[in-house]
Amino acid sequence: MNVPDHLYFSESHEWVDPALPESATVGISDHAQAELTDVVYLELPEVGRSVSKGEAIAVIESVKAANDIYAPVSGEIVEVNEALAEAPEPVNEDPYGEGWMIKVRLADADEVEGLMNAATYRDTIS
Amino acid sequence: MILSPLHDRHTKLGARMAPFAGWNMPIQYCGIVAEHQAVRESGGIFDISHMGEFEVVGAEVVTWLNGLLTNDLNSLSDGEGHYTLMLNPRGGVIDDLIAYRMGEDRFFLVVNAAKIEEDRDWLESHLVPGIDFADRSKEFGAVAVQGPAVATAWSRMELEHPLPKRNGALECEDGVVVCRTGYTGEDGFELFAPVEAIGSWFDRFVDEGVTPAGLGARDTLRLEKCYPLNGSDLDAEHTPLEAGLGSFVKLDKETDFVGRDALVSQKAEGLKQHLAAITMTGKAPPIRHGYEVCDPDGEVILGKLCSGSLSPSLGRGIGLAYLDAEDCHPGKRVSVRVRERAFPAEIVKKPFI
Numbered sequence: 001m002n003v004p005d006h007l008y009f010s011e012s013h014e015w016v017d018p019a020l021p022e023s024a025t026v027g028i029s030d031h032a033q034a035e036l037t038d039v040v041y042l043e044l045p046e047v048g049r050s051v052s053k054g055e056a057i058a059v060i061e062s063v064k065a066a067n068d069i070y071a072p073v074s075g076e077i078v079e080v081n082e083a084l085a086e087a088p089e090p091v092n093e094d095p096y097g098e099g100w101m102i103k104v105r106l107a108d109a110d111e112v113e114g115l116m117n118a119a120t121y122r123d124t125i126s
Numbered sequence: 127m128i129l130s131p132l133h134d135r136h137t138k139l140g141a142r143m144a145p146f147a148g149w150n151m152p153i154q155y156c157g158i159v160a161e162h163q164a165v166r167e168s169g170g171i172f173d174i175s176h177m178g179e180f181e182v183v184g185a186e187v188v189t190w191l192n193g194l195l196t197n198d199l200n201s202l203s204d205g206e207g208h209y210t211l212m213l214n215p216r217g218g219v220i221d222d223l224i225a226y227r228m229g230e231d232r233f234f235l236v237v238n239a240a241k242i243e244e245d246r247d248w249l250e251s252h253l254v255p256g257i258d259f260a261d262r263s264k265e266f267g268a269v270a271v272q273g274p275a276v277a278t279a280w281s282r283m284e285l286e287h288p289l290p291k292r293n294g295a296l297e298c299e300d301g302v303v304v305c306r307t308g309y310t311g312e313d314g315f316e317l318f319a320p321v322e323a324i325g326s327w328f329d330r331f332v333d334e335g336v337t338p339a340g341l342g343a344r345d346t347l348r349l350e351k352c353y354p355l356n357g358s359d360l361d362a363e364h365t366p367l368e369a370g371l372g373s374f375v376k377l378d379k380e381t382d383f384v385g386r387d388a389l390v391s392q393k394a395e396g397l398k399q400h401l402a403a404i405t406m407t408g409k410a411p412p413i414r415h416g417y418e419v420c421d422p423d424g425e426v427i428l429g430k431l432c433s434g435s436l437s438p439s440l441g442r443g444i445g446l447a448y449l450d451a452e453d454c455h456p457g458k459r460v461s462v463r464v465r466e467r468a469f470p471a472e473i474v475k476k477p478f479i
Contacts, residue, residue, distance in 0.1 A: 038157050041411045061412050063158040063436050
């Protein structure tokens with residue numbers, strides 16, 4: 001499973017890229033997409049919504065089941081990957097790239113430090 | 127949980143396993159959509175070892191079974207099978223099954239895994255002298271090999287016997303029963319073999335290029351063809367007439383059968399409900415069992431989906447729901463509620479494809 005070193009991870013398998021603190025990028029991990037299998041539908045939140053860490057913010061569906069995606073950090077949603085609503089395949093094919101889901105303006109930049117780093121996350125899924 | 131005789135093979139193939147009717151069964155291997163397409167386009171193999179197998183023998187077996195099943199067994203010659211239903215006295219469904227006539231006085235019944243005990247108890251409670259009933263479910267492992275290319279795979283394997291014709295059944299010397307039936311709407315067969323032999327049969331078909339497919343794809347394949355799933359689309363409260371299975375119910379056969387009176391009255395009064403086929407008409411999330419079917423505005427609840435899925439062949443949601451007869455004509459616009467939002471849908475003719 002691909003777990004890029006520069007990302008942070010939640011226990012519910014979302015990743016956060018804090019490279020730009022003004023708008024951290026969020027998606028789901030390679031492990032999560034493999035567990036879900038073929039993603040056929042994605043329901044993303046509205047831009048402008050304020051979310052708290054742990055809040056359900058999106059629904060991701062395979063043929064077999066619907067699952068929630070949780071906010072790994074608190075803040076305001078400033079952008080969503082609209083292309084995924086039309087064609088969600090990148091979530092499976094490129095979960096850390098074209099499969100990104102939302103960008104969040106962090107309410108508290110320190111919150112990212114509370115997430116798992118890549119090494120710790122790798123241990124939890126192995 | 128019961129393990130299939132093919133369990134080690136599923137694990138080796140990386141299947142995702144889940145409980146089904148008390149068994150730990152493969153839901154998918156490489157992915158439901160790919161497995162579904164493999165069956166529609168070439169061939170797939172399903173583990174159906176969980177299914178139940180009964181053998182019924184006796185000089186009066188036709189008359190006895192005809193008193194408990196809706197279809198007319200007199201229409202079968204030796205080596206032929208058909209779909210039929212077993213009803214309670216109210217006309218509700220106990221189980222749907224396939225009955226194969228293996229000889230003049232001998233039948234092979236294949237029943238649903240979740241209903242083996244109930245079916246056995248029901249049949250045994252109606253036993254009469256001269257009829258021998260045996261539940262042979264534990265002796266058999268089974269695979270369903272389905273798809274347009276599987277008959278040629280069978281020929282390539284140069285087996286002793288040719289495949290039986292459509293709906294036919296064949297007994298081989300080694301205790302194997304091969305039936306030209308299935309639950310996918312494609313050509314194919316179901317092979318029942320002694321538990322210790324089923325693994326090598328599975329391997330031989332996989333070696334011939336048949337794709338392992340799980341219960342996930344089995345469900346999407348059957349739903350596209352509107353084949354009912356007992357426990358979801360069929361239950362003790364709904365009759366086969368309401369389920370749209372009237373062609374498998376022979377009200378005027380020689381033998382009276384359990385449930386017949388209820389069906390005759392229901393027919394005379396007119397059916398109040400039908401199992402309707404519903405398709406999503408615009409972009410919508412996959413629809414699932416239990417979702418509400420509503421009027422087009424999403425305000426009046428008309429019924430609930432007893433089956434629902436994304437159709438891999440059509441690329442949109444399909445489902446079945448019992449609705450009032452006046453709501454059931456093809457072309458009628460309805461909606462399906464997903465997470466508090468109504469998405470447009472319409473009633474269509476069965477099957478979906």
